[in-house]
Amino acid sequence: MKSALVIVSVLLAGVALEVTARIVNDNQNQYENNNQWTRLQRGDSSDESAESSLNEYQNNNKFNNFRSNYDSESTFADRSRQINQNDETYFGSSQEVAQQQQQRKSQNQLNTVSRPEGLAKTMVEKIATIQKIVVDHNIADAANVLDAALTVNSNSVKFPKHNFVSFYNTTMKNLENGMLEYLYLNPNMDHVFAQYKFNDIKTVGSFKSNIAHAHSGYYTVILNNVFSNLSTGFYDNNHAVIKAAKFQNADVNIITNDGSETQVFNPAMEQKYLGVLANTVSSEVVKSANKGVLIQIKNEIRKPIVFQMNAARKNTNKLFDLRWQEDQVTMEMNNIGFKNSEELEQATEHLLNSVTFQRKSQDSYRMRYDFAIKNMEWTSALNIVSAGKRTTTDPIQFIIDLINIKFYVEKSAHDKQQLYGKTYTSVEIRGLNYNLKHVKSDLVSYFENDLQRFMELSLESYLQDSLVQELINSSRQY
Numbered sequence: 001m002k003s004a005l006v007i008v009s010v011l012l013a014g015v016a017l018e019v020t021a022r023i024v025n026d027n028q029n030q031y032e033n034n035n036q037w038t039r040l041q042r043g044d045s046s047d048e049s050a051e052s053s054l055n056e057y058q059n060n061n062k063f064n065n066f067r068s069n070y071d072s073e074s075t076f077a078d079r080s081r082q083i084n085q086n087d088e089t090y091f092g093s094s095q096e097v098a099q100q101q102q103q104r105k106s107q108n109q110l111n112t113v114s115r116p117e118g119l120a121k122t123m124v125e126k127i128a129t130i131q132k133i134v135v136d137h138n139i140a141d142a143a144n145v146l147d148a149a150l151t152v153n154s155n156s157v158k159f160p161k162h163n164f165v166s167f168y169n170t171t172m173k174n175l176e177n178g179m180l181e182y183l184y185l186n187p188n189m190d191h192v193f194a195q196y197k198f199n200d201i202k203t204v205g206s207f208k209s210n211i212a213h214a215h216s217g218y219y220t221v222i223l224n225n226v227f228s229n230l231s232t233g234f235y236d237n238n239h240a241v242i243k244a245a246k247f248q249n250a251d252v253n254i255i256t257n258d259g260s261e262t263q264v265f266n267p268a269m270e271q272k273y274l275g276v277l278a279n280t281v282s283s284e285v286v287k288s289a290n291k292g293v294l295i296q297i298k299n300e301i302r303k304p305i306v307f308q309m310n311a312a313r314k315n316t317n318k319l320f321d322l323r324w325q326e327d328q329v330t331m332e333m334n335n336i337g338f339k340n341s342e343e344l345e346q347a348t349e350h351l352l353n354s355v356t357f358q359r360k361s362q363d364s365y366r367m368r369y370d371f372a373i374k375n376m377e378w379t380s381a382l383n384i385v386s387a388g389k390r391t392t393t394d395p396i397q398f399i400i401d402l403i404n405i406k407f408y409v410e411k412s413a414h415d416k417q418q419l420y421g422k423t424y425t426s427v428e429i430r431g432l433n434y435n436l437k438h439v440k441s442d443l444v445s446y447f448e449n450d451l452q453r454f455m456e457l458s459l460e461s462y463l464q465d466s467l468v469q470e471l472i473n474s475s476r477q478y
Helices: 047-059 076-080 087-091 094-107 118-136 139-145 266-290 292-302 341-347 441-476
Strands: 005-008 149-152 155-158 164-173 179-186 191-209 216-232 246-256 318-326 329-337 352-361 364-380 383-386 389-392 396-412 422-434
Touching (some): 118 396, 139 191, 139 266, 139 292, 155 266, 179 292, 216 266, 318 441, 396 441, 422 441
Antiparallel strands (some): 149 164, 179 352, 216 246, 329 383
């Protein structure tokens, strides 16, 4: 009975998920700064299980401590011991965020549901369009753009005493069965990062050598539990980073033409050929950046957000109307947005900062859309009701340096009937400035204590309702 040689390539203590994004703390508010990067890791700490598996491999094979030289950078076990920031660090806990959002919304006693218009409508339309692409092209199985039978170039490995082995007529299979684990697209940083997972990748081919009793034959290599990262530019591949794929172990079976099994080429596998196969996987994955669902999402993100001033799209410069009430305090302000379309276009030139896909389980995933609205300025009166008394201020000039908006859409990979399953939205306002020179003194405290928070909650609720409405309308059109 022939038994395949098991070559341990990487000690896998958990799933190493490399993510090109940096989370930084800013005045205890943990603001995100997309101009910096770090790696988030996800995995468990099952070191004992991994060590046990390694010992089992070693005991059953003649080649103890067998490692693939190409992967000397680090092992999965090493990475799993680093800071364990899982996907919730970047995405936030969906259940917690959704509960908080519903609780805040229930505190508001004003009806905020209205048809989206202006800038808000543009944002939710963009999300609905991308979601349609994601669902139609089944982003959860995006590896299906990879070749089902990939030809691997011939490769020769030299041995001492002028011996050699050449691997040729080689085909790599099963790449199309991979799954997309993570995707991050950031046009502002000109960056795309993705990670694919393959349960197994099978390579078959022939060999010839000048070694006695093993002049020719055929071989099979199965790379198990393979992870391959894609890191390239958003607009082109000129600064793509190609690193060999990582795999847990390799099952190698080499049969000579007389039908006998040989292990004489194990050093060739260890020193070079497994690295060749790992590089072949990663090179093919990098090509996927210009195929299928990824390129369609990139093309949609590239489309400029241009506003046509016509009857079909009124209140173009408007973002939302403030409508919020908590306890005995109510605030209302109309037409929060931009003074004119020119300022709107300049401030929203890079409105959609990033799009992220995160696999949550075998059957579900989450999309995140990050928008940034910069340098918004408008003039409006504010209505305040306190203890049953209504007061309207004179028109006040307002300025907001930055509004960060995050939309989340969760979905089952097998449910194509809807574009979404769960949605939630978060809003953060930075640098709200206004002049209270002509405001009555008894109202100043409301500005200082409640205005920014009320604006965030009101905009968050309005955008959430608008997103759900747009996704429902979009799903009905198809």
